[in-house]
Amino acid sequence: MQSRSVYKVPQGKLLKISLEYDTTNNVITNIQITGDFFAYPEEAIELMEIQLKNTTLEPEQLQKKISSIIAEYHIEFIGLTAEGLTHGILMCRS
Amino acid sequence: MSEQWRLLQTGYSTAFENMAVDRAILVANSRGAIPPTVRFYGWSPPAISIGYFQSIADEIDLNACDDLGVDYVRRITGGGAVFHEDELTYSIVVPESHPKIPKNIMKSYGRICGAVMNGLRQLGIDSNYAPINDIVSRGQKISGNAQTRKCNTVLQHGTVLMDVDVDKMFLVLKVPNEKIKDKLIADVKQRVTSIQRILGTEVSFGQVARAMKRGFEEEFQVELIDGTLSLEERSLAKQFEKECFSRKEWNHKR
Numbered sequence: 001m002q003s004r005s006v007y008k009v010p011q012g013k014l015l016k017i018s019l020e021y022d023t024t025n026n027v028i029t030n031i032q033i034t035g036d037f038f039a040y041p042e043e044a045i046e047l048m049e050i051q052l053k054n055t056t057l058e059p060e061q062l063q064k065k066i067s068s069i070i071a072e073y074h075i076e077f078i079g080l081t082a083e084g085l086t087h088g089i090l091m092c093r094s
Numbered sequence: 095m096s097e098q099w100r101l102l103q104t105g106y107s108t109a110f111e112n113m114a115v116d117r118a119i120l121v122a123n124s125r126g127a128i129p130p131t132v133r134f135y136g137w138s139p140p141a142i143s144i145g146y147f148q149s150i151a152d153e154i155d156l157n158a159c160d161d162l163g164v165d166y167v168r169r170i171t172g173g174g175a176v177f178h179e180d181e182l183t184y185s186i187v188v189p190e191s192h193p194k195i196p197k198n199i200m201k202s203y204g205r206i207c208g209a210v211m212n213g214l215r216q217l218g219i220d221s222n223y224a225p226i227n228d229i230v231s232r233g234q235k236i237s238g239n240a241q242t243r244k245c246n247t248v249l250q251h252g253t254v255l256m257d258v259d260v261d262k263m264f265l266v267l268k269v270p271n272e273k274i275k276d277k278l279i280a281d282v283k284q285r286v287t288s289i290q291r292i293l294g295t296e297v298s299f300g301q302v303a304r305a306m307k308r309g310f311e312e313e314f315q316v317e318l319i320d321g322t323l324s325l326e327e328r329s330l331a332k333q334f335e336k337e338c339f340s341r342k343e344w345n346h347k348r
Contacts, residue, residue, distance in 0.1 A: 006270065013174075013226070018149075032149070032348060033147070034147055034148055034149040034348055035147055035148065036147070036148060036172070036173055036175070037147060037172060038173065038199075038226070038240070039172060040199065040242070040243060041243075041244070042146050042147070042170065042171075042242060045147055076199065078200065078226055079172075079226050
């Protein structure tokens with residue numbers, strides 16, 4: 001299943017998600033995270049997209065996975081948050 | 095004697111060249127090869143630059159750009175889509191460890207925007223820093239800025255709008271909803287301004303550059319000395335233009 005979302009992060013920037021997921025088990029198969037936010041280092045977004053594959057589209061699991069990726073790669077977001085990213089991704093679920 | 099930084103005035107160049115030069119200065123400074131550098135430049139032909147994280151198809155009407163002779167390029171910095179025409183663009187490259195640059199990224203945005211605001215004040219324009227990365231005058235945006243940090247070096251670049259043609263901007267920028275395009279254009283016209291709009295008179299690039307030079311000197315208490323790109327920077331810029339910024343793989347990467 002392919003789906004898109006556009007989410008204005010509160011007090012932040014615009015986040016646009018393009019998602020492919022398996023509807024049988026609600027697992028992310030492909031994701032593209034775009035928008036006018038800032039992230040440091042910038043290349044971490046590509047890492048985030050790779051690492052989020054095979055993550056279940058369930059709020060707690062997804063947020064936990066996103067937070068652990070942020071911690072592992074020492075990612076700093078400006079205009080985006082882990083909560084905002086979780087929310088934007090979950091908005092893609094039908 | 096105050097610290098001396100380099101001032102580069104590289105004139106009008108293409109989108110690919112401009113981004114390649116900013117990146118070359120970043121790399122050269124990270125190698126300790128050149129001092130902290132402030133650069134002023136313009137865009138010819140007019141161009142759109144998009145943020146590193148933006149989807150090009152979402153932001154730019156590529157056919158319209160081709161029809162109108164507007165270039166486009168992906169930046170190495172995040173942030174939004176920017177239409178570059180009647181503006182002075184600045185960039186500043188300085189080591190992350192420099193005592194005048196806050197370690198905290200948000201604070202450093204404020205500090206560097208402070209230099210631009212000082213420059214606007216030299217022109218008789220009052221403005222405020224609007225976090226994260228905007229400068230506004232009378233509540234309207236007059237400058238947008240974007241920063242990256244690579245190899246322990248800060249690169250921030252931004253626009254100082256001399257004049258703004260919102261109608262032309264929306265010939266080449268995509269809108270989220272075509273049905274409300276007119277309303278969106280009217281909305282943006284209310285929310286952006288320019289030096290010429292505020293002063294009610296035309297200003298030249300040179301006037302703005304002189305004001306911005308004083309602004310950066312005062313904000314950072316440095317002396318900006320006119321310089322040129324080094325041989326190394328010229329070579330790096332050519333390489334980055336060829337291998338990165340002019341490539342479809344780069345500009346269309348997302």
